[in-house]
Amino acid sequence: MADVHRVLSLIDEIHHTLKWMKANGCRGFEARHSCLADSVAHMDDAPNTPPTSCALTSNILDDTPAMHIDPQDSLDSIQSDIVNCQRCKLAKTRTNIVFGEGTPSARLMFIGEAPGFDEDKQGKPFVGRAGQLLTKIIQAMGLTREQVFIGNVIKCRPPGNRNPEPDEILACAPFLNRQIAVIQPEFICALGTFAAQTLLHTTVPISKLRGQFHDCNGIQLMPTFHPSYLLRSPEKKRDVWEDIKLLMNAMGL
Numbered sequence: 001m002a003d004v005h006r007v008l009s010l011i012d013e014i015h016h017t018l019k020w021m022k023a024n025g026c027r028g029f030e031a032r033h034s035c036l037a038d039s040v041a042h043m044d045d046a047p048n049t050p051p052t053s054c055a056l057t058s059n060i061l062d063d064t065p066a067m068h069i070d071p072q073d074s075l076d077s078i079q080s081d082i083v084n085c086q087r088c089k090l091a092k093t094r095t096n097i098v099f100g101e102g103t104p105s106a107r108l109m110f111i112g113e114a115p116g117f118d119e120d121k122q123g124k125p126f127v128g129r130a131g132q133l134l135t136k137i138i139q140a141m142g143l144t145r146e147q148v149f150i151g152n153v154i155k156c157r158p159p160g161n162r163n164p165e166p167d168e169i170l171a172c173a174p175f176l177n178r179q180i181a182v183i184q185p186e187f188i189c190a191l192g193t194f195a196a197q198t199l200l201h202t203t204v205p206i207s208k209l210r211g212q213f214h215d216c217n218g219i220q221l222m223p224t225f226h227p228s229y230l231l232r233s234p235e236k237k238r239d240v241w242e243d244i245k246l247l248m249n250a251m252g253l
């Protein structure tokens with residue numbers, strides 16, 4: 001995870017610095033040391049400091065044509081673009097791409113790590129035992145799966161449910177970026193360490209992240225334990241319910 005965070009951090013910083021330079025009147029520069037030094041001096045004189053944001057929703061790869069986010073984008077067009085995706089090596093081992101499901105107008109998105117065995121077989125998110133637990137959590141909130149959007153950071157199952165690798169995250173991140181940009185949820189519930197750390201661009205453990213909201217480009221993000229972890233450690237259900245109650249309160253449920 002450390003490598004991917006360094007890469008995401010670097011790309012994120014470059015992206016935001018360039019946007020900030022553009023907003024402050026910079027229309028281009030030569031990439032020679034002397035010119036870069038001039039640019040840095042110009043930045044030092046500028047009134048505002050570059051903004052920061054969470055890793056994924058900053059659209060880190062939006063200069064790549066297929067990853068461009070535009071106001072006309074929709075879940076349907078993202079789904080068309082992802083069909084038969086071969087952008088990373090997980091394409092060779094998957095059975096189905098798991099795009100995610102739910103309403104495009106969801107106030108709340110649940111985002112997990114990656115599809116597991118059952119999800120890979122069915123092409124749907126959170127349909128195994130962990131998924132059934134997530135469904136119960138959603139119902140306990142007074143909602144249905146159809147009223148939220150459920151997805152993952154990575155759309156194809158890593159073999160043996162191993163952790164996604166940095167190149168796979170970078171290849172797949174634009175699809176989640178676009179989903180978030182289209183849905184524009186008010187809230188995100190990040191399920192488990194991987195999703196929370198990737199979305200929040202941090203290596204802080206989930207046990208420290210959970211229990212409070214974090215800002216993710218204006219979206220209130222609540223990290224909590226992954227349902228599959230709850231199956232192994234049912235004593236953590238109380239913590240998850242505390243996190244969910246905070247979400248419900250913020251959502252007015």
Ligand code: SF4
Nearest residue numbers: 085087088155156172
């Ligand atoms: S994980 Fe994402 S980038 Fe990789 S093949 Fe699947 S859809 Fe494409």
